[in-house]
Amino acid sequence: MNDAMQSQVDAEPMSDADRAVKLLWTGGWDSTFQLLRLLLKHRLPVVPYYLEDATRASTATELRTMRRIADELRKAFPHTCGLLHPLRRHRVDSLRPDDEIARALRTIRKRSYIGSQYAWLPAFCKRHGIDGIELSVHIDDKVQALVAPLVRGFEQAGKYRSFRLDPRHADTPEYTLFRYFGFPLFDIDKRGMGREAEYEGWSELMAMTWFxxxxxxxxxxxxxxxxxxxxxxxxxxxxxxxxxxxxxxxxxxxxxxxxxxxxxxxxxxxx
Known part of the structure; x- marks a missing residue:
């Protein structure tokens, strides 16, 4: 048996979870829109992640919102039962601060203020070895304007266009913070999402979102x-x-x- 044939025999088939798109989901407008695109338009498996911030008063509401949306999806679109994986929840307070990421955030904040979540989101990805998880940054978002000169487009799963930080900018603080993420909504704004959701028949689901x-x-x-x-x-x-x-x-x-x-x-x- 030659080496090529042996490698085919030894290789294990990819599981559904391995093929699935990883998505940061909060039950909000932007991330729910991307969830619907993935499940209903592209029919791709999705592993949703939620990072629990115990200091935020809306955490319980966000979790209830995601449960309601997931239940409605499975009822109205039965094929999503096999595509939408269970929500993976992680506590923010379990993350150790990362000095490199903290320095990058401080440097960026001297030019443009962005939220504290950009300390723990990349720290979570770095700690757990997560790469390419989708973050619903969109037009009119501060982060979109911040990283726009540094991204490159690519085709995700052969289905849709997304964006990532270009490794050519690896020496920048922006790359340190955002290297782990894909930006599938980089070229659309909230009103555009609303128009697309209405056209696709998703308006009732979008009305269930929380922010x-x-x-x-x-x-x-x-x-x-x-x-x-x-x-x-x-x-x-x-x-x-x-x-x-x-x-x-x-x-x-x-x-x-x-x-x-x-x-x-x-x-x-x-x-």
């Missing part, structure tokens, strides 16, 4: 970062009218003070 980090009596608060982004990106209708009014004053009066306060705090820490 607020600090819900008030079970409703979006209007002032946390995801609520502000939702309003700025044309999704204000998903926030109650009274909270939108409060959000208007928050965005006009309080929000502009945050960047100089962050800069002042950073200056104090460096002394």
């Amino acid at each position: 607020c980090h600090r819900p008030v009596r079970g409703k979006p608060c209007g002032t946390c970062a995801p609520c502000v982004y939702a309003i700025e990106e044309g999704m204000a209708g998903r926030i109650p009218r009274t909270r939108r009014a409060l959000s208007f004053f928050y965005r006009k009066l309080a929000l502009p003070l945050k960047p100089p306060l962050r800069a002042a705090l950073a200056s104090v820490r460096r002394r």
Whole structure:
């Protein structure tokens, strides 16, 4: 038996989990849209990951939301029972800080403020050897603007176009933070997702999504970062009218003070 034939005999077939697309799913608008694309349009197996942040008031709501969406998917589209793998949950507080990633985040924040999740998301991937997991960064997202000059496009599973950080930029802090991720929504915004979801017949499922980090009596608060982004990106209708009014004053009066306060705090820490 020659070497080529022997390697074919010895090679084990890939499991469904090995072939599956890894997706960071929160039950939010963007990641749920990508989940629906994968399951309903491309009919690809998906392993969803959720990182639990115990400090976030919305964690229980996000988990309930994902269960509801998964249950509805399996009921309305039975083929997804074999494609959607169980949710893999990991606690953020179980992750050790990574010095290299922390330095990269500090460097980037001197130019553009991005959230604290970009300390533990790449640390999680690095610790668990996860590569190519999909992160639902989209047009109008700060991270999309930050890494746009550094990405390259590719075909994922022969089905759709996605983007990743180009290894030619391996010496940048952006590469340190975002090398582990694929960006399948890099060239679409929230309104475009809404139009595609309506065309495909997914609007009811998308209406089940959740995004607020600090819900008030079970409703979006209007002032946390995801609520502000939702309003700025044309999704204000998903926030109650009274909270939108409060959000208007928050965005006009309080929000502009945050960047100089962050800069002042950073200056104090460096002394």
